[in-house]
Amino acid sequence: MRIEILQILERDSRLTPAEIGVMLAIPQEEVEAELEQLREENVILGYHTLVDWEKTSREFVTAQIEVKVTPQRDFGFDQIAQRIAQFPEVQSVFLYSGDFDLSVIVEGKTIKDIAAFVSDKLAVMDSVESCKTHFILKKYKQNGFLFEGNEADERPAILL
């Protein structure tokens, strides 16, 4: 039931406990109790809206930075990753297997902002060995939602 509630909310966080209850055929109170529990356990970290910023007047750039680091005794990658995550311009930090260690997604107003972040803040940190910066040019799909190609329903109104 937990998983089903989370899957429903992950797709549409606006739904109320009553609505979720109907969808899963369980009482509203049970959904409320479960949600409470999920927030307490920090399973649910927040609710957010997926925005296609391209369609707005807000100008900004996003970059994905592949970071190689030297793991630290006793802490592995956790300490450095958590330190990087503290910067407000950092959107996400993930640990990867493979050619690099951390993927850091950064937002800035201009390319210059991001260059400054990399050279002044990220590259100079202890145990950061190298940074490779990739700018995101266009988004096609995020969190399961397509940015384009969501064709209108072309079915007729009535079809038996």
Place this chain on the structure above:
Amino acid sequence: MMENLLNKRIKSISPSGIRKFFDIANQMENVISLGVGEPDFRTPWHVRAAAVQSIEQKGTSYTANAGLLELRKAISRYLEDRFQLEYNPENQILVTVGASEAVDLALRAIVEEGDEILIPEPTYVSYLPSVVLAGGVAVPVPTYESRSFRLTAEDLEKHITPRTKAIVMCYPNNPTGAVMELSDLKAIGEVLKEHDIFVISDEIYSELVYGITHTSIASLPGMAERTLVINGFSKSFAMTGWRLGYAAGPVELLQAMTKIHQYAIMCAPTMSQYAGLEALENGLSHVKTMVAEYNQRRRVMVDGFRQMGLSCFEPQGAFYVFPRISDLGLSSDEFCTQLLQEERVAVVPGIAFGASGEGFIRCSYAYSLDSIREALRRIDRFVTHRRRVSSNAAN
């Protein structure tokens, strides 16, 4: 000229009385619709990719009349795995242009002038004209909300005459969403055996069931030899436009149907057949995902209509709910026409599915939850308004 050209059978099929409503609904702009009997999901991507690959790398010519043997083998395995049905892919399975073609072929192969064919009602709209075109007489057998729209042995028996040759059964049902469970089917099977009646079983919605497993009447002892199972890809795999279905049954009937199919059609589209093969081999997990989603929408719909104070039978199959609107003092046609005009919501009048559908409306949940919720809000407003108008009139 045309007066003499057309045969009496086609002329005897009158256009639906609610044609006008359909025309208005389909021409109106900005309509929120719950009126379509077709999945809103797209065909799973890997199935589409397999079709493209087949166009690039495999045959683009006719297949065997009965369909690709590989596909028939996959269908045979699928029917056995899912519904415990055993059919020889060599001579008991025919791949058709949708379940629609299979229904037509079966009736043309079976019906002689004047034969009576039983059709439980409310019913999918194509059976009756197909019976008439084949020269038969369609005999509706009403089913009732009070019995969850299941066909009962008692009601069945009342409509059997010495001329009754076959019955067209459709469970899970369009338009009611009713299903038949094992015990229901057993009782029906006994009556059919006793009167030597053949079954055309349209099981196109067999994958779309909620909280139960689908039982095919052909899986009951002694029924396989008197049943034609019809199924397809349109609903289960969201493949309506591919035009792919199949029939499985007794060898002699399949031979006869293949004969008609061979002359009228040649074979189902080759690329669709390759897509169907991919769907059966690797697509069942997508079916599960779609069913889980339909189930949530189904609950939202039933709850929505009950919140409005309408009687709404809980369907366990297909993607329709069939709430009763008769106590609002409108015919189903009037209800739907006014709902369309006042709230721009399109649903289907129950009368479209036969006389026993009167007093009900068919609402499909093959729509996004957002559309469903908006439609329910508008229907609720309409129903509330109607109730106020009629109680004022009564005072």
